[in-house]
Amino acid sequence: MKMKLLKRLGLLVSSLFLCLGLLEFLLRTFAPLQWIFPVSDWTHQYGVIAYPDRQIVNAQPGHFRYIYTTNKDRLRGTWVSPHSYKCNLLLLGDSNVFGFGVQDNETIDVRFNELTSSSPRMINMGNGGWSLPQAVRRYIDIGREYTPEGIILHMAGNDLEDPTYGINWVAYAKSDGSIGLRDIPEMPSAGRLRKLVAPDGYTYKLIMTSQLALRLKSVFNNHSLPPNQPIEVSSEQVVVRQKSVNESRYAALLRAFALQLQTDNVRFIFIVDQRDFYGSEIVRQEAEALALERYLELHFVHDWFIPGKDLPKSSQGHAFGAEACEALAHKFKEIWEDTSTGS
Numbered sequence: 001m002k003m004k005l006l007k008r009l010g011l012l013v014s015s016l017f018l019c020l021g022l023l024e025f026l027l028r029t030f031a032p033l034q035w036i037f038p039v040s041d042w043t044h045q046y047g048v049i050a051y052p053d054r055q056i057v058n059a060q061p062g063h064f065r066y067i068y069t070t071n072k073d074r075l076r077g078t079w080v081s082p083h084s085y086k087c088n089l090l091l092l093g094d095s096n097v098f099g100f101g102v103q104d105n106e107t108i109d110v111r112f113n114e115l116t117s118s119s120p121r122m123i124n125m126g127n128g129g130w131s132l133p134q135a136v137r138r139y140i141d142i143g144r145e146y147t148p149e150g151i152i153l154h155m156a157g158n159d160l161e162d163p164t165y166g167i168n169w170v171a172y173a174k175s176d177g178s179i180g181l182r183d184i185p186e187m188p189s190a191g192r193l194r195k196l197v198a199p200d201g202y203t204y205k206l207i208m209t210s211q212l213a214l215r216l217k218s219v220f221n222n223h224s225l226p227p228n229q230p231i232e233v234s235s236e237q238v239v240v241r242q243k244s245v246n247e248s249r250y251a252a253l254l255r256a257f258a259l260q261l262q263t264d265n266v267r268f269i270f271i272v273d274q275r276d277f278y279g280s281e282i283v284r285q286e287a288e289a290l291a292l293e294r295y296l297e298l299h300f301v302h303d304w305f306i307p308g309k310d311l312p313k314s315s316q317g318h319a320f321g322a323e324a325c326e327a328l329a330h331k332f333k334e335i336w337e338d339t340s341t342g343s
Helices: 002-030 108-116 133-139 189-195 204-207 211-225 245-265 279-294 322-337
Strands: 033-036 041-043 047-049 055-060 064-069 086-093 120-122 150-155 169-171 179-181 269-272 298-302
Touching: 002 211, 033 086, 033 204, 086 108, 086 133, 108 322, 133 150, 133 169, 133 179, 133 245, 169 245, 179 245, 204 211, 211 269, 245 269, 245 279, 269 279, 269 322, 298 322
Parallel strands: 086 120, 086 150, 150 269, 269 298
Antiparallel strands: 033 055, 041 047, 055 064, 169 179
16 A cells, blocks of 8 residues: 555656656746846845856856856956056946846956056946945945046946845945945845855756746745835935935935045046936936036936947847947047046
8 A cells, every 4th residue: 555655656746847847848948038047145235246256157048148257356357456457447337337148258347458458457346236335335345445546337227226125225425425334234035045055056056047946936026025115214224115215315325425536536437328317306416416516427328329229238138238338348448538527
């Protein structure tokens, strides 16, 4: 009797695995989703952040495969000592700056350094999922070591809203106009999931690359979103999902950062895609005021080209494909060499 039950159980389990395998094959062949392995790490200092010393693979079976190489400081590309070059230029921003959807030799910084023969040397300090607070903290934590002569900061359309993680205000403007740093007090459920298994293990790879697992993970993330925050958000609150609060904090931190860079004698070039600042009147007014006061130089990508119209987007989905990165590298070289626009 026991043998029959064991045989039936074994047959049932085998059939289940066979069905799951067949379903995985069909999804991978006919309706594949893109995956990233290993996906970003999570820390209390930054929230999502790339793993150090990794070759991160971003692929969609049958469509594309990109390799993102990181160094010991969790930056894209080969590590460069802060003392290797006389003149350094930092590039700050989110996944568009990091270079999602382009190969290692196609990123903005690599193309810029080839155009300028690394004079100045551009260091890519962008990271997927970041907004202004993490960029400012990156400058304070690491960027200052490079004693940069300039900073190029790109503002993306989702810098004021993040439904999964919220905007993590790990850097903020104090009441006296200086910059304060603080950590994220609690790890979100999506972050805890990433800490359960080792990023180099088979289980982690299965979860992050399986077409079935990707769909289940998407359902889990959608159902684990926290409820809407109340209208009143305290100034001490680090994670904020309310756009109006994020806009006010962004404008205040942008000013504090611009003033800090002037104190540090660092040229500040602020890049935004659209002149309407993605509908944020508060940020637009502050950025234009800072430009008039010559605390920063303001430029718009859509004055040069419109991604997806004038130049193709990446096959991965991001706005800056290889051709756009090439165009931006040329524009940044042109802006940098035009010292008459400096403050």
